[in-house]
Amino acid sequence: MPAHLLPRIAQAEAAAHAAQSPGGWERFGPLVAVWTEDAAPLDTAWHDGTCVPTETEWDAFEAFCARHGQTPTVHALSHAAPELLSALNARGFQLTYVLHVYAHDLKDLPLTPPNMHQTDNALDWAGLAAQGFGPSTAEIMRAVALAPGKRLWWAKVDGQPVATGAYSVVSGVAALHGTATRPEFRGRGLQTALLAARLNAAQQERADLATVMVTPGTGSERNVMRAGFRLAGMRLTWTAAH
Incomplete structure (x- = not known):
């Protein structure tokens, strides 16, 4: 990079x-x-x-x-x-x-998969994210969801939200975060789909760069690499x- x-x-x-x-x-x-x-x-x-x-x-x-x-x-x-x-x-x-720290330019993006939806329901989004991250994160997820400028997304299975993602755009940089999936729905590609949805949405807001920060060696890191992100450095x- x-x-x-x-x-x-x-x-x-x-x-x-x-x-x-x-x-x-x-x-x-x-x-x-x-x-x-x-x-x-x-x-x-x-x-x-x-x-x-x-x-x-x-x-x-x-x-x-x-x-x-x-x-x-x-x-x-x-x-x-x-x-x-x-x-x-x-x-x-x-x-x-x-x-x-991974980065992705916002060119030649994959299409947004179906069943990816933006939501204004901050409290329900926060509750779902805490189910993925763990109950001790409930207050943090609520603060994240209610912060100004957040774009909240979730993935649905059979019409029910089961995974979350969020992003915000500052100076053309879309920072992706809030990635969580209910344990029983993991391994279905939902986070890869949410990455694609947010990249496309950020591009429509005229962002030209997206970033995401992940714990080294985790499934999340493998997901962002498969989605075309490249390692830029460390936080x-x-x-x-x-």
Whole structure:
């Protein structure tokens, strides 16, 4: 994948992080930090891929986290990691999670399969997504579904929704997420079909690039590779040890 894609993706993710925050957000140099009422895993800062925060910006970010009862957590894409590492280590951050970042241009797309539908029913979508991800994710999925700018999709079998997907578009980049299937309906190609549906829908919104982040070595990673996505880099998550 072209090297310039990661900076573009980082900028779009940081902007979406702010625009879709269910609580509030503040910017500290390149860090966009949010807080939520009841969806703590979303309480993170996105690094926009541009530069290293100053000491003053780090201090202000950590004070923001303290005010909101958060553990300081930072997401950054792999192109920015080398310059950030020294500051993160000095601040006591530890690498806690890695996702693979995949990208897909929006040309020559497969047709949208049947039984893929966009929905405005955010609460039912969130409930279905939590059935796929697990009951502990109910509040997170609700926050995701209700965030501004979300396009919610589900796949139906025999007229009943059984799998979910979502996306949002910022600066021509469609970020795909919310991928979940009820356990008894897995292995039927529903997520591949939902990927195709969302790629086509994003293209109609004049997006020219789609991205998705997946846990390495999982079925989700195999699905996105089969759908024509190509590995662009990694999303690295650091969490303060103190």
